[in-house]
Amino acid sequence: xxxxxxxxxxxxxxxxxxxxxxxxxxxxxxxxxxxxxxxxxxxxxxxxxxxxxxxxxxxxxxxxxxxxxxxxxxxxxxxxxxxxxxxxxxxxxxxxxxxxxxxxxxxxxxxxxxxxxxxxxxxxxxxxxxxxxxxxxxxxxxxxxxxxxxxxxxxxxxxxxxxxxxxxxxxxxxxxxxxxxxxxxxxxxxxxxxxxxxxxxxxxxxxxxxxxxxxxxxxxxxxxxxxxxxxxxxxxxxxxxxxxxxxxxxxxxxxxxxxx
Amino acid sequence: xxxxxxxxxxxxxxxxxxxxxxxxxxxxxxxxxxxxxxxxxxxxxxxxxxxxxxxxxxxxxxxxxxxxxxxxxxxxxxxxxxxxxxxxxxxxxxxxxxxxxxxxxxxxxxxxxxxxxxxxxxxxxxxxxxxxxxxxxxxxxxxxxxxxxxxxxxxxxxxxxxxxxxxxxxxxxxxxxxxxxxxxxxxxxxxxxxxxxxxxxxxxxxxxxxxxxxxxxxxxxxxxxxxxxxxxxxxxxxxxxxxxxxxxxxxxxxxxxxxx
DNA sequence: CCGGGCGGTGAATCGGCCC
DNA sequence: CGGGCCGATTCACCGCCCG
Numbered sequence: 001x002x003x004x005x006x007x008x009x010x011x012x013x014x015x016x017x018x019x020x021x022x023x024x025x026x027x028x029x030x031x032x033x034x035x036x037x038x039x040x041x042x043x044x045x046x047x048x049x050x051x052x053x054x055x056x057x058x059x060x061x062x063x064x065x066x067x068x069x070x071x072x073x074x075x076x077x078x079x080x081x082x083x084x085x086x087x088x089x090x091x092x093x094x095x096x097x098x099x100x101x102x103x104x105x106x107x108x109x110x111x112x113x114x115x116x117x118x119x120x121x122x123x124x125x126x127x128x129x130x131x132x133x134x135x136x137x138x139x140x141x142x143x144x145x146x147x148x149x150x151x152x153x154x155x156x157x158x159x160x161x162x163x164x165x166x167x168x169x170x171x172x173x174x175x176x177x178x179x180x181x182x183x184x185x186x187x188x189x190x191x192x193x194x195x196x197x198x199x200x201x202x203x204x205x206x207x208x209x210x211x212x213x214x215x216x217x218x219x220x221x222x223x224x225x226x227x228x229x230x231x232x233x234x235x236x237x238x239x240x241x242x243x244x245x246x247x248x249x250x251x252x253x254x255x256x257x258x259x260x
Numbered sequence: 261x262x263x264x265x266x267x268x269x270x271x272x273x274x275x276x277x278x279x280x281x282x283x284x285x286x287x288x289x290x291x292x293x294x295x296x297x298x299x300x301x302x303x304x305x306x307x308x309x310x311x312x313x314x315x316x317x318x319x320x321x322x323x324x325x326x327x328x329x330x331x332x333x334x335x336x337x338x339x340x341x342x343x344x345x346x347x348x349x350x351x352x353x354x355x356x357x358x359x360x361x362x363x364x365x366x367x368x369x370x371x372x373x374x375x376x377x378x379x380x381x382x383x384x385x386x387x388x389x390x391x392x393x394x395x396x397x398x399x400x401x402x403x404x405x406x407x408x409x410x411x412x413x414x415x416x417x418x419x420x421x422x423x424x425x426x427x428x429x430x431x432x433x434x435x436x437x438x439x440x441x442x443x444x445x446x447x448x449x450x451x452x453x454x455x456x457x458x459x460x461x462x463x464x465x466x467x468x469x470x471x472x473x474x475x476x477x478x479x480x481x482x483x484x485x486x487x488x489x490x491x492x493x494x495x496x497x498x499x500x501x502x503x504x505x506x507x508x509x510x511x512x513x514x515x516x517x518x519x520x
Numbered sequence: 521c522c523g524g525g526c527g528g529t530g531a532a533t534c535g536g537c538c539c
Numbered sequence: 540c541g542g543g544c545c546g547a548t549t550c551a552c553c554g555c556c557c558g
Binding site: 097104107108111112122123124125126128134136138139140141142143144145147148152156157158159162163164165166167168194240260 | 357360364367368372373382384385386388394396397398399400401402403404405407408410412414418419422423424425426427428454
Binding site for chain 2: 530533
């Protein structure tokens with residue numbers, strides 16, 4: 001285990017989360033994460049030669065770094081999720097929470113994996129994107145949602161003062177993204193409140209660290225694991241920006257992407 | 261096959277949809293339906309002695325008739341759905357649509373069944389209920405959504421003028437319900453527009469006929485099948501109200517529930 | 521006719537108790 | 540000890556009623 005980059009109540013580790021979890025001795029209160037979806041071309045065997053930039057980029061937007069782990073077929077996606085979900089659950093306190101993003105195509109696999117990993121599935125949240133930030137489907141349903149699987153490690157015993165989180169989050173994709181699938185900070189800001197202040201939030205696919213920033217600002221501790229060295233550097237940079245009270249997506253944060 | 265109750269562009273049959281479909285010679289353009297969810301207590305085997313009124317009713321609201329078929333366990337729910345979905349697909353034109361309501365708990369089983377029935381799953385819609393019309397979950401996600409599985413029979417080739425339906429429908433549960441799980445007319449009004457005017461909409465679980473009313477008002481033909489005699493009478497009554505341009509949920513419509 | 525106040529409601533869930 | 544039945548719980552919004 002490499003030594004992490006850390007700050008006041010947060011740490012970011014560069015590691016594969018499965019290997020990292022095997023050696024992690026602590027206990028966390030919630031797992032809040034956005035794993036690689038591996039969507040598109042599932043069950044069609046046509047994903048071997050695509051990386052994320054050719055897959056997702058359509059316009060003249062600046063290219064973002066390819067991220068790894070987004071090329072599994074559907075069955076192995078579910079199996080792999082079950083593995084890290086089981087490992088993460090072992091390190092989550094009884095009654096602790098899981099909040100995991102997924103898209104519609106992987107949703108059934110995701111809920112299967114969550115349950116296979118020993119979590120108790122308790123509901124679904126919806127991230128509704130404004131129409132401008134999504135794609136119309138002529139003659140069908142507008143594809144403007146992603147989903148959030150909510151589960152607990154065993155019984156759900158909310159504290160009397162525990163808030164009730166919305167089931168539908170309306171928010172546009174962030175501007176000035178430093179990660180291709182970066183989630184809106186305001187959604188993570190709501191999600192981290194599923195645990196009380198002082199609790200520890202764990203993100204095994206920390207990416208650019210948005211979960212950590214939300215946790216930091218809401219006075220929750222954060223442990224992030226990210227496989228990609230450059231992306232982990234970006235997460236650390238953005239968390240340090242948050243510590244300074246600065247905007248997180250600075251020019252220099254973006255530059256860390258290409259230096260490692 | 262009993263002779264149906266029918267009107268100008270609509271018919272309601274009293275039958276089990278699986279048996280009825282076996283003998284139906286026609287072709288429809290869309291299947292839009294809300295099957296019994298069989299939710300609650302899934303995988304816990306505790307559903308034997310519950311009817312829907314004890315299951316879902318909490319307050320002093322007037323009792324509505326129990327509906328049948330809401331007591332399958334999860335595996336047989338998926339299997340049974342696959343059966344009627346396959347039968348219905350055979351009677352749907354190539355490129356025709358399926359829109360099927362489900363709740364979060366049955367969503368993975370529902371999408372499995374849709375695909376097992378030979379449909380091509382193409383997306384998810386969300387029905388977001390106002391907070392007042394749903395249940396808070398302390399320390400977790402508010403349970404204020406139901407879902408809509410969208411699929412097509414084979415390739416999706418929308419007409420150039422085909423509209424794009426919303427992915428998220430915001431609507432309160434109807435007042436003066438005559439069916440325990442009656443869906444808002446405004447949502448069905450949007451959904452029937454997935455097929456052009458003059459096309460035929462089929463609902464194998466017609467219930468109180470809301471899908472038919474929406475289809476009638478939007479100049480689509482409607483074929484409904486409903487197992488429960490009293491509920492089918494209610495559907496016919498409400499459709500006749502719609503033909504007269506009258507409000508559909510009249511006192512007499514409610515009375516048909518208890519007469520058969 | 522408009523605005524504010526108030527009571528009703530909800531495609532459950534959970535703990536506890538009884539048999 | 541296990542399974543099933545009973546009843547308390549939850550809170551923002553909807554819509555009616557009244558001023």
